[in-house]
Amino acid sequence: MPPTNTSAAQALDIADARHWTRRPPTRPHARVRHLLRTQPASLLAPRLFCSPQALARWADSDTDDLTPVNATLIERETYRTWQPQVRRRAHQQILEHDGCVTVQLHARFSFTTASGEFHDPRLRRLTEDLPTLHARRLFDAHHEDADEEDLRRILADGIGEAYFFRALRPDQQQAAATITDLHHIQFHY
Structure with missing residues (x-):
């Protein structure tokens, strides 16, 4: 993720990354699998501007149709949802x-x-x-x-x-x- 931006939510996610105990997945298919464990495909797909079927393909390592925009959105969503309990403890x-x-x-x-x-x-x-x-x-x-x-x-x-x-x-x-x-x-x- 870029070190700075114009979104308060993303800036908080970037600052929270300093407190993580494990690194998030780096490969697109692993990120999509993580995201599908945290929320249903029907809710995740609109956030990533794709279809639930595309999410299923990407989770199975078929990333031929993954655009750079989708990859960036997946990365941001992964940062947003990674280690929520660690974040809460750090904030507390x-x-x-x-x-x-x-x-x-x-x-x-x-x-x-x-x-x-x-x-x-x-x-x-x-x-x-x-x-x-x-x-x-x-x-x-x-x-x-x-x-x-x-x-x-x-x-x-x-x-x-x-x-x-x-x-x-x-x-x-x-x-x-x-x-x-x-x-x-x-x-x-």
């Missing part, structure tokens, strides 16, 4: 021991306040430690297969608290930060 240990969840991103933001919404045209490069509450919410949402929009909302709330609004006194009203354009994201924990 990080949160219980006040571990640091650092996010590095290159993005544009907008802000919603009582007086309206403001779009910041600047492309910001930020590296921030997420507050523990937001890291927990992000991990929980990722474990529940939340969509990208939900993950970005949680991430924006955490970045807002950690970076944009950290200088505000508790009695001051905070604005809501929203990620409007994400160019790069990477997690470290």
Whole structure:
């Protein structure tokens, strides 16, 4: 998998790979077999833009019609589903021991306040430690297969608290930060 991307879910999967106890399968047919053990072909096929029959062929090592796009999707899905218990344990240990969840991103933001919404045209490069509450919410949402929009909302709330609004006194009203354009994201924990 590429080391960076524009998807919060994929960035979490890449960061989780540092905690795996075993490497995932590398051959396409072995990856497809792993995926078919974790979910039925009828649910997996639409995610990989193929038919259940194609999945059965690929699992039997007949990968003649496997396109590079399908291979990339299979790889991403394998990373997403590999060692879920190891991930949960690692996340729990990080949160219980006040571990640091650092996010590095290159993005544009907008802000919603009582007086309206403001779009910041600047492309910001930020590296921030997420507050523990937001890291927990992000991990929980990722474990529940939340969509990208939900993950970005949680991430924006955490970045807002950690970076944009950290200088505000508790009695001051905070604005809501929203990620409007994400160019790069990477997690470290």
